[in-house]
Amino acid sequence: MFLKRLLSNDMPRSRLLALLLLAVFIALAFAPFIFPGVKALSVAAKILVFVVLVASFDLLLGYTGIVSFAHTMFFGIGAYGIAISASRLGPNWGAVLVGLGASLAISLVLSFAIGLFSLRVRAIFFAMITLAVASAFQTLASQLSDFTGGEDGLTFKLPELISPSFEFAEEPFLGVSLDGRLLCYYLLFVAAVVLVLALLRIVNSPFGRVLQAIRENEFRAEAIGYRVVVYRTTAAVLSALFATLAGAMLAIWLRYNGPDTSLSFEIMIDVLLIVVIGGMGTIYGAAIGAVLFVVAQSYLQDLLRIGNEAASGLPWLAALLSPDRWLLWLGVLFVLSVYYFPTGIVGKLRARAAR
Amino acid sequence: MLETRDLTIRFGGHVAVNSVSCAFAPGTLTAIVGPNGAGKTTYFNLISGQLKASAGTVSLDGHSLSGLSPSARTHAGLGRAFQLTNLFPNLTVLENVRLAVQATRDGAHRRGLNLWSIWSDHKALTERADQILAEVALKSREHATVASLPHGDQRKLEVALLMALEPKVFMFDEPTAGMNAAEAPVILDLIRKLKKDKTKTILLVEHKMDVVRELADRIIVLHNGTLVADGEPAEVIASPVVQEAYLGVSKEAA
Amino acid sequence: MSTKNLLSLEGVHTHIGAYHILHGVDLAVPRGQLTMLLGRNGAGKTTTLRTIMGLWHASQGRVRFGEKEITAQHTPQIAGLGIAYVPENMGIFSDLTVKENMLLAARGAKNAAQIDDTRLKWIFKLFPAVEKFWNHPAGKLSGGQKQMLAVSRAIVEPRELLIIDEPSKGLAPVMINNMIDAFAELKRSGVTILLVEQNINFAQRLGDTVAVMDNGRVVHAGSMAEFSADAQLQQSLLGLAL
Amino acid sequence: MKKLEFDWRPLLLAPVLALVALPLTGSFSTWLTLTVAGLAMGMIIFIIASGLTLVFGLMDVLNFGHGVFIALGAFVASSVLGLMGDWTGSGELWRNLVAVFPAMLVAMAVAGAVGLAFERFIVRPVYGQHLKQILITMGGMIIGEELIKVIWGPAQIPLPLPEALRGSLLVGDAAISKYRLLAVAVGAVVFGVLAWTLGRTKIGLLIRAGVQDREMVESLGYRIGRLFVGVFVVGSALAGLGGVMWGLFQQNLVPQMGAQVNVLIFIVIIIGGLGSTGGALIGALLVGLMTNYVGFLLPTLTQFASIFLMVAVLLWRPQGVYPVANR
Amino acid sequence: QSNEIRIAHIYSKTGALEAYGKQTQTGFMMGLDYATGGTMTINGKKLVVIEKDDQGKPDLGKSLLAAAYSDDKAALAVGPTASGVALAMLPVAEEYKKILIVEPAVADSITGDKWNKYIFRTGRNSSQDAISNAVAVDKPGVTVATLAQDNAFGRDGVKAFGAALKKAKLVHEEYLPPTTTDFTAGAQRLIDKLKDQPGRKIIWIVWAGAGNPFKIVDLDLKRYGIEIATGGNILPAMAAYKALPGMEGAAYYYFGIPKNPVNEAMVSAHYKEFKTPPDFFTAGGFSAAMAVVTALKKTNGDTNTNKLISTMEGMSFDTPKGKMTFRKEDHQAMQSMYHFKIKVDPAFAWGVPELVHEIKPEEMDIPIKNKR
C-alpha cells in the first residue's frame, strides 16, 4: 500500500517489469559493493544521471508530445551552474547551492520563453528551432571562454566531504574503501530516487492527465476548457528544471564540465533513443532504457574486443568487429531498437502481461 | 441569455458569417438550419471562440465573451460538440469523459492544475464519467480506445463529452450524422431530457428535418452567412426561401 | 454467376490487430445495380468496405472482382481495376486545393485542363460548391462541402464500381436530392454501386438489392423492394421499421 | 472569389538584404566581392539542401541521416577524380569539366543506390512517425559514417580543385572565384529541373497527398510506395551531387562532413517553407549572403547569423516563406 | 610488485581526432620497440601497454585515467590527443599521485596554470609552435596579419606569436569561428587591412580542424603582394600547400627534415610496416616512448612516482626530432622546430617543406607559465 502510494499508483503492471525494476534498483543501490572498480562506479553514476535526465525529457516528449532538441541545453545549464560557481567561489557547499539556484533560475526563464514560443509554430518547426537554439547555445558556451572555460571546459573542486581524497573510515568495508567518492555516489543515488519518484507523481497527477490529452488533441483539450498555453509551458518549465538538476548531478560527479560533456547533440540523441527503447510516456521506461543504453555504450568496446579476437580468423569480420568501430554497432543498435521495440520495452512487457 | 451582435467573419474576400445578431434564451431549443456552407459551423466557432470574429460581439448573461480563449468560454458556460469527430484517439472512452468532467468542475484536482495528488484518488470524477457513459449507452465500451470505436459510437462519445462539461449553453453540430436510425434516439432522448431543464440554452445544427420539426422551439436559417429567417418551426419551414434554397424543389418535404 | 455479380465476397474473415471483426461475410454485388449495405453502428460495414479495397486484409475467405480474385492484392492494384472508393472519413487532402484534390482523382489527367470537361461541368452542376471553392484549400471547406468533394472525386472519371461509405452524412436535404439524382444517372450509365447508408430515405429510393450486416456477418440479403415491404424483417434486423 | 496569387514578397528578401549591406560594408568593391561570394555560396548550399527539400520537406521524413549522402558523394568523387589525375591536373577548362562531370554522375549514382537501401531498411518502417525517423536515421547516419571510415579511412582526404577552376576572375577590384561560377551554373540547373518536375507534374501533389493520407492515395490507384522510393532515391542522389560540390568547395573531406552541414541545411529548408524548391533557394541565398555580410561586419556573430535569420523569417512567416504543407 | 610495468595509453581511438590518435599509438609502440631494442622489457620487467579510447570526450578521458591508475594498476599514463581531454585529466594524476605524460595535446595551460607536478609533456605546446613561426617570419620591414580560429587554441597561438615578433609589425588579428567554411569575408577584411601597407605582407594562419583557410589564395592575394605563412601539419592537410609554393613557416616535424639515427630508424620502420612515411603525431608518440623508457632505465625499472619525477626533471632523451629536455620548472620538453619553405614536387601528394633552418630550443624564448 505504501509502495503503491510511493509509486503514485502507477504500478509496473507486468511481473517481469516489476522484477526488472527491482533488479535495477538493487543493483544501483549496492553498485559500489556488487561491482567493484572505478569504471563500474562511473557507469553506475552515469546511469543515475541519465535516469533523471531521460525521465525529465519523457515528461516533455512522452507525456506532452513536444519534440524539443533543446533539452540538453538545460542539462548543460545545470552542469555549468555547478562548474562555474565552484570554480569561482571555491569548493564549499555555499558555492554548490549558489550554482544550483542560479542555474535553476536561468533554466526557468529560458524554458518559460521556449514553452511560450512552442505554441506559435508547428511541431516540426519547433523541433528544428530548438535544434538551432541548442547548437547556438553550445557555440555560445564555447565562445564565452573566460566564463565557461571554452571548449576545454572547467575542472573544479567540490567540498571535501564528497571528494575522493576524503576518507571517513580507515578500513575498507566489504573491500570498498569508504571515501568521499562513495558518499558522492550515494548523494546522487538519493537524488535520483527522489527526483524520479517526484516525476512519477507529476505524470500521474490530474495535471499529468491533461498533458496526455494535449498530446492527443490539443485543439479539443482547449475546447473542453484547458488553457493549453498554461499546461504546455508548465510542463516545459518542469522538465527543464529536472534536466537542470540532472546536469548538476553530472557536474558533481565528474567535477568537470565542458560543452561536449553536457551540451552535445550526441547526448540529445542518446536521450531520445533511451526514451524510445524504454517506452515513451512511461517513467519506468526511462530507468530501464537508461540502464540498458549506458551499459551497452560503456561496455560495447570491451565486448567488441572479445568479438574481434574471436573472429581473428576471418579478417573482414574482424575489421567490422574492431573496437574502433563501436559506433557502427551503436548505430545498428539504434536501428534495431526502433525496429523491435516500437512501443518500447515497457510497452512490450505491459502488452504481454495484459494478454 | 446568449447573444450575438453583428457577428461577422471574413476569410479573405469571402464573408462566411455576415452580421448575425440573435439572442438565445434559456429553456429553448433553437435549431440552426441552412444549406451546406451556409456558415452554421462557423457561427458556432465564433461563439465558442475557435475563430476570432472580424466584427461583432458575443455575450453570455450580459458578460462579453469577445476576446476570451475557447477554454475561458468553456469555463464561462459554453459547451460544444463538433461536427467532425474530434476526440482524444489513443485514450480510453472513460478517460476522454473523465478529462471533460475534470475540466469544468472545481475540486481538489483544481481543474487539472493539481501537480501533486494521485489522479485515481479523485473518485468523484470517475463516478460522474461513468454516469454519463451510461446515459449515452457507451458504458460497455468504456475501456476501449477511441480509435477503435465504430463511427457511430464516436459520435455518441462526442455528445458525452459535451454532457460532461455541464454547460449553460449546449451547442450540438449535427449530433446524429452517421448514426444508425436505431441508435440516434439515444442522443435525441438526451436532448429531450435537457430541454426539460429550463436553465439550459440549446443550439442544434441539424439537417434531418423530422428531428428539427420534433425538437425545435424555434428555427433560424442561415444562408450565405446571413440570417434569413427566424421564427416558429412550422412557419419557417413553410417559408419559400427555406423551401427553395434548403429543401430543394421538394419531393420529400412532407 | 460470375458474370452477374461484379463483386463478391465469400466467407471473409478480417482481423484488426488482436480483434476478430468480420466473421465470414458473404456478399454479392450484382453488375449494374445499386446495392445497399445496412446495419447498426459497429456491425462491420466499414470494415467490409476496407477489406474489399485491400486496406485490411482478409485472413480467410475470398474477394472477387469480375473474373479476378483480389483478396491478396494491394490497394493501388484493386483501385486500378476500376473501383472508386469514398471512405467514411472522406479522405480529403486538406493541404491541397479542391482543384488539386480533383486532379489526383483524375488519374488520366496530367493537369487540371485535361480533366474531362463535360464530366466536370456535370459535377459542378450537382455540387456548385466544388466549382466555387476550386482554388481553395480543401481543409477549409464546411463539413457538407467536404462530403461533396469526396463524392465528386469518386466520379470525376468513369469507374466500373463505386464504393461509398455514408455519402449523405452531413448533407442538406437539397444536396441529398442532388446526390440521389447523380447516383441514378450513374447507374443508368452502367456503373455498379455499393453504398453504406444510414439515411433510410436514400436507401429506399435508390437501392436495388440490400444486404444487412450484424456482428460481422451478413444476416440478410435480397431485393430492396421485398425488404422495404417487410416491416417485421426490418424491425428484427435494424431495430426499426423503414 | 479570391484567386491564389503568386506571392512575390519573399523574392525581395535577398535584394533588400544586399541593399542594406551596401552602405554598411563601406566600399563598393568589397560589397561586390561579398555579395557575389554570398550568392554563390548560397547556390552551393542550395544544391546540398535540394535533396532534403524533397525528403524532409515534401515527404515529411525527418531524415537526420541526409548528411551521410553528402559525405558519400564527396568521397566517391574524390576516388573518381583521383583516378583521373591527368584530366584534373590539366590547365584546360574543358578537360577539367570532363573529369568533374563523371565524378558527379558516379557520386549521384552511388548515393542514389545507397539511398535505395536506406529507404528500404531504415526509413520504410517509420513513415509518418517523426520521432522514430529521427532516431533510426541518426542510426543510419552513424552506420554510414563508420562505413565511410572503414572504406576511406578516418583521416581527412584532400580533394584539390582541378587546375582551371582555381583562382578568381577580377571585376574591377572585386575578386570572384571561378569555382563559384560553376556552382551557380549547377545550382541553376538543379533548381530548374526540380521546379519544373514539381510544378508541372503531379508528382509533387501526390507526395503531399501521400504524406497526409497514404491510404486514400492508394485507394485512388497510385503506388505511393514506389513513388516514395523514387523520390527518396532522387533526394539522396541530389545530396550526393551536393557532396561533390561541397567537397570541391572545401577542398578536403572528413567523414563527419555530412553531420557538420546538417543544421545549416535544416535551417535553409525551414526558411523555405518545407518542401518548396523556390523557398529553399531563397533560404539558401539569404543564408549565404547573411553569413558573408555578418562575417565581414561582426565576425564573432557569424555562427549565430543563420539562426537569427531563421527566427526572424519565422516571426514574419511562421510557416516559412513559401509554405507547402500545413504542418 | 610483479615483473610487469603497466603503461596506459589513453587517446582518441575514435571520434573527431581518430586519425591523430592512431598515429600517436603507432609511434608510441614503435618507440617502445626501438628504445628497448625489440625486447619490450626494462630490467627484466615486461612493458605492458593498456590502450584506452577517450573518444575525444573529456569526461570519459577523466574516468578512463582513473580506471587505468586504479583498476588496471598502471604505473604511468601517456596521452591524450585533445587538449580539452588533457585538461580534464590533469587533476586525476594528482589525485592518484601518478605520472601523466601529455602527448600530443598542445594547450599551453597544461604546462601552465593547470599544471601539477605529475604532469610532463613531450609534445610541443602552442607557444613553441607560435614562437618558432614568429622566428621564421620575423624580418625587418615585414607587415604581418594573423588568421586564427576564434577559440583558446587560436587566441593563445596568436598571442604568443605576436609577443615573439621583434622586427616585423603585426597590424591585424583576424579570428573566425572554428566551423567556418566560407573564408571570403575574413579574407576581405585581411586584404583591406594589408593592401596599403608597404614592404612584404604576410598573413600568418594558425588553424586546426576541418575548414580550409588556404582557400583564400583563390581571391588572388598576389595582386596586392600578400603572402601566406603557416606552421606544419599532418600530410593530408599539407596537400593544400601544393598551391602555395615558396610559402614559409615553422613546423614541428616532417619526416624528411631531421637528420639523426632515431628518425632514420623510425622512418624506415614505418615504411616497412605501412609503406608510407611517418607523420606528425607518429613522431610525437615515438618521442613519448623514448621519454618513458629513458626514465625507467634510469630508475632501473623502479616505478615509484617520486623517484620518476626527480629522474625526469631536467632529463634529456633522444627522439626523432633530436634531443629533447624536460625543463625542470614546468616539465615541458624543450625541442627543436623547423623553419621550412614549401617546394612542389610532383612525386608527393602534398607540398614538400624544405628545411631553411633548424630552430634550436636556445633560439626560442618559451615562457614559463605555471606556478610552482
Ligand SMILES: Nc1ncnc2c1ncn2[C@@H]1O[C@H](COP(=O)(O)OP(=O)(O)OP(=O)(O)O)[C@@H](O)[C@H]1O
Ligand atoms: N477557416 C476557413 N477559411 C476559409 N474559409 C472557411 C473557413 N472555415 C469555413 N470557411 C468557409 O465558410 C463557409 C461556411 O462554412 P461552415 O463550415 O460554417 O458551413 P456549414 O454551414 O457548417 O456547412 P455544413 O452544413 O456543410 O457543415 C464555407 O464556404 C467554408 O468554405
Ligand SMILES: Nc1ncnc2c1ncn2[C@@H]1O[C@H](COP(=O)(O)OP(=O)(O)OP(=O)(O)O)[C@@H](O)[C@H]1O
Ligand atoms: N482499428 C480498429 N481497432 C479495433 N477495433 C476496430 C477498429 N476499427 C473498427 N473496429 C471494431 O470493428 C467493429 C466494426 O466496425 P466498423 O467501423 O466496421 O462498423 P460500421 O458498421 O462501419 O459502424 P458505423 O455505422 O458506426 O460506421 C466495431 O466493433 C469496432 O469497434
Ligand SMILES: [Mg+2]
Ligand atoms: Mg457545418
Ligand SMILES: [Mg+2]
Ligand atoms: Mg462505418
